[in-house]
Amino acid sequence: MKIKTFKHGGIHPYDNKISAESTIETVAPEGVMQIFLSQHIGAPAAPVVAKGDKVKVGQLIAKATGFVSANIHSSVSGTVTNIDLVADHLGIKKEAITIKVEGDEWLDDIDRSDDIVKEIKLSAEEIVKKVADSGLVGLGGAAFPSHVKLSVPPGKKAEYLIINAAECEPYLTSDYRLMMEHTEELMIGVQILKKAIGVPVAYIGVEVNKPKAIEKLNSLRSGYEGIEIVPLKKKYPQGGEKQLIKAVTNREVPSGGLPIDVGAIVHNVGTTFSVYEAVQKNKPLIDNVVTVTGKDISVQRNLLVRVGAPVSRLLEIAGGIPESTGKVIFGGPMMGKAASNPNAPTQKSTSAVLLMLDGESHRGKPSPCVRCSRCVSACPMNLEPYLLKRLSERKLFEESEKNSAHDCIECGCCAYSCPANIPLLDYIRLSKTEVLKMKRNRK
Amino acid sequence: METIIFTVLVLSSMGVLLAVILYFVAQKFKVFEDPRIDEVAEILPGANCGGCGYAGCRAFAEALVKNDDISTLLCPVGGSSVMNKAAEHLGKTAAVKDPLIAVVRCSGSCEARPRTNLFEGAKSCAVMSTTYSGDTGCSFGCLGQGDCVVACTFDAIYINPETLLPEVDEEKCTACGSCVKVCPKFIIELRKKGPKNRRIYVSCVNKDKGGVARKSCGAACIGCIKCQKVCAFDAITIASNLAYIDNTKCRLCRKCVTECPTNAIRELNFPPKKQEVKSE
Numbered sequence: 001m002k003i004k005t006f007k008h009g010g011i012h013p014y015d016n017k018i019s020a021e022s023t024i025e026t027v028a029p030e031g032v033m034q035i036f037l038s039q040h041i042g043a044p045a046a047p048v049v050a051k052g053d054k055v056k057v058g059q060l061i062a063k064a065t066g067f068v069s070a071n072i073h074s075s076v077s078g079t080v081t082n083i084d085l086v087a088d089h090l091g092i093k094k095e096a097i098t099i100k101v102e103g104d105e106w107l108d109d110i111d112r113s114d115d116i117v118k119e120i121k122l123s124a125e126e127i128v129k130k131v132a133d134s135g136l137v138g139l140g141g142a143a144f145p146s147h148v149k150l151s152v153p154p155g156k157k158a159e160y161l162i163i164n165a166a167e168c169e170p171y172l173t174s175d176y177r178l179m180m181e182h183t184e185e186l187m188i189g190v191q192i193l194k195k196a197i198g199v200p201v202a203y204i205g206v207e208v209n210k211p212k213a214i215e216k217l218n219s220l221r222s223g224y225e226g227i228e229i230v231p232l233k234k235k236y237p238q239g240g241e242k243q244l245i246k247a248v249t250n251r252e253v254p255s256g257g258l259p260i261d262v263g264a265i266v267h268n269v270g271t272t273f274s275v276y277e278a279v280q281k282n283k284p285l286i287d288n289v290v291t292v293t294g295k296d297i298s299v300q301r302n303l304l305v306r307v308g309a310p311v312s313r314l315l316e317i318a319g320g321i322p323e324s325t326g327k328v329i330f331g332g333p334m335m336g337k338a339a340s341n342p343n344a345p346t347q348k349s350t351s352a353v354l355l356m357l358d359g360e361s362h363r364g365k366p367s368p369c370v371r372c373s374r375c376v377s378a379c380p381m382n383l384e385p386y387l388l389k390r391l392s393e394r395k396l397f398e399e400s401e402k403n404s405a406h407d408c409i410e411c412g413c414c415a416y417s418c419p420a421n422i423p424l425l426d427y428i429r430l431s432k433t434e435v436l437k438m439k440r441n442r443k
Numbered sequence: 444m445e446t447i448i449f450t451v452l453v454l455s456s457m458g459v460l461l462a463v464i465l466y467f468v469a470q471k472f473k474v475f476e477d478p479r480i481d482e483v484a485e486i487l488p489g490a491n492c493g494g495c496g497y498a499g500c501r502a503f504a505e506a507l508v509k510n511d512d513i514s515t516l517l518c519p520v521g522g523s524s525v526m527n528k529a530a531e532h533l534g535k536t537a538a539v540k541d542p543l544i545a546v547v548r549c550s551g552s553c554e555a556r557p558r559t560n561l562f563e564g565a566k567s568c569a570v571m572s573t574t575y576s577g578d579t580g581c582s583f584g585c586l587g588q589g590d591c592v593v594a595c596t597f598d599a600i601y602i603n604p605e606t607l608l609p610e611v612d613e614e615k616c617t618a619c620g621s622c623v624k625v626c627p628k629f630i631i632e633l634r635k636k637g638p639k640n641r642r643i644y645v646s647c648v649n650k651d652k653g654g655v656a657r658k659s660c661g662a663a664c665i666g667c668i669k670c671q672k673v674c675a676f677d678a679i680t681i682a683s684n685l686a687y688i689d690n691t692k693c694r695l696c697r698k699c700v701t702e703c704p705t706n707a708i709r710e711l712n713f714p715p716k717k718q719e720v721k722s723e
Contacts, residue, residue, distance in 0.1 A: 340577075430567070
């Protein structure tokens with residue numbers, strides 16, 4: 001068994017998967033849910049319900065506006081009490097629909113049984129339409145609308161379907177739990193995706209620090225045609241889309257390009273599971289698995305949470321915020337963002353709530369760059385972080401563009417490896433935003 | 444001896460020949476430049492701040508010389524005195540413009556606006572605003588990382604260590620506008636300096652609803668429209684829960700200042716108010 005990986009850069013943080021053995025528990029909805037209209041990359045959805053309306057679980061409450069956008073469905077049954085601005089975990093106010101939970105009444109056409117439906121009845125076009133209707137977005141973190149990825153643009157050809165099960169981010173275990181507990185559904189999900197884009201073989205990339213998952217996937221693989229399990233080296237950011245493509249296919253996505261430019265389509269494990277639920281069970285994306293973890297939490301949790309539940313409730317289930325907590329992070333420690341508002345609701349792409357110990361959560365005092373070039377060796381995108389930081393500091397964004405600041409995947413390897421504690425990513429992220437803005441204005 | 448004479452002759456004739464060539468080449472490629480450009484550039488302050496919208500003082504001088512109508516051009520640093528001098532030199536007329544000054548429209552001091560979290564990232568407002576809403580409950584207010592201080596070429600803006608808010612030095616500020624451009628929250632505005640430096644402005648940019656704004660900051664404008672009602676000159680407009688005083692209409696009567704329940708309206712450089720004797 002050959003272990004694959006990407007070539008340049010990467011780091012080896014300790015994986016801390018302390019919640020790996022906690023089985024997925026369902027959180028019953030209660031109280032008030034706040035569902036954002038923009039939980040994805042692209043245009044925000046437009047609400048189709050009004051204040052005072054009664055809604056059921058799975059009912060469409062906001063419609064996608066444009067191709068790169070996603071439908072939003074009610075995750076609970078109850079009354080719409082408000083459509084107003086709500087602060088997300090970063091304190092940024094976004095439009096959200098507030099629903100007061102009353103009972104748990106589902107739409108009739110959603111199959112809620114535990115039966116596994118193997119037979120795929122829909123055609124390729126119907127699958128893509130179903131995925132779009134169900135409001136599916138990439139659950140790996142970026143929340144890119146899934147149907148856009150499945151619609152291969154004319155002139156391009158999909159050759160590889162890669163399922164991203166690397167879960168290289170420390171602490172996160174939601175994908176791992178899905179692989180362990182819903183293996184069969186995942187396999188069917190992969191078959192559906194294969195049918196939708198018309199490729200004969202799908203590759204599931206799993207990091208080797210999850211031997212049980214690899215074993216489980218391998219044991220079930222024989223029942224399905226055209227599924228390859230690709231063991232990947234444990235290295236961060238192995239689950240970065242471009243890194244994963246490089247590892248599995250040895251092809252490099254060109255600067256500014258999309259995976260489809262090299263014939264690859266990547267979907268996350270969480271998304272694949274949702275595709276199964278949407279296509280076979282007619283269930284839109286209304287819940288996702290959220291890991292609630294931290295070194296001092298009494299019980300580690302993997303919770304199946306309805307979209308829009310307040311995070312404070314999840315923390316309550318996990319036994320409250322311990323005294324030793326320094327910061328609350330939405331997502332993993334590498335790419336997640338520290339929440340300035342821990343009362344924010346969860347979103348479709350919320351993969352974890354991490355409570356970092358106070359001792360681990362502070363940054364060191366920055367000192368001048370010593371030109372050790374560790375950031376250059378660590379960058380998986382072959383960029384020069386020290387240079388980009390200096391350009392960004394001086395607001396030389398045109399120069400940043402020449403040095404490909406927009407190719408940064410914000411993995412944080414540069415800042416992690418910097419012995420001088422320089423907040424490299426902070427500056428590069430600024431350049432990236434400005435460069436992308438410049439590029440948009442030029443069009 | 445012969446060698447010396449020969450050398451001198453050859454060198455001097457070469458010199459003459461090259462001088463003749465150079466003369467004709469210089470005539471051929473002569474670029475005429477208005478001598479007034481340099482003269483006007485001498486008059487300008489020479490700060491090269493870019494406040495006029497041109498690349499530097501020389502570029503601005505060029506614009507002054509080339510444009511017939513210079514009423515739209517202004518050197519904010521020199522103000523009307525420099526503009527008049529330059530216009531006089533060129534035989535043109537400069538528009539009369541009131542001197543401006545930068546005002547920081549945020550009163551969210553540490554007391555009024557308690558910090559809710561700790562920002563440890565790069566010390567830059569631009570970085571902070573791309574990361575999240577800020578380290579206080581107010582997502583509109585000053586981030587206090589001092590991008591405006593860095594941008595100011597005149598050393599006219601500094602962070603007050605007590606309030607952690609930027610303050611403008613009235614003597615030094617030239618209204619070049621570089622702080623206005625650099626502020627990611629659009630807090631700094633150029634306003635009329637006013638007679639005797641007296642001016643009134645709404646020191647808040649919070650567009651949240653009254654209750655929300657008040658909860659996050661004690662000095663926030665809550666859009667209660669009391670100031671609008673009391674203003675006799677229609678100078679105050681309220682848009683999305685935020686009052687704005689039009690400084691072309693404001694007559695500095697100070698009625699709105701006393702009316703504001705949160706003290707979001709600021710008056711500067713006024714003498715203290717006389718105690719009003721109430722007739723009973």
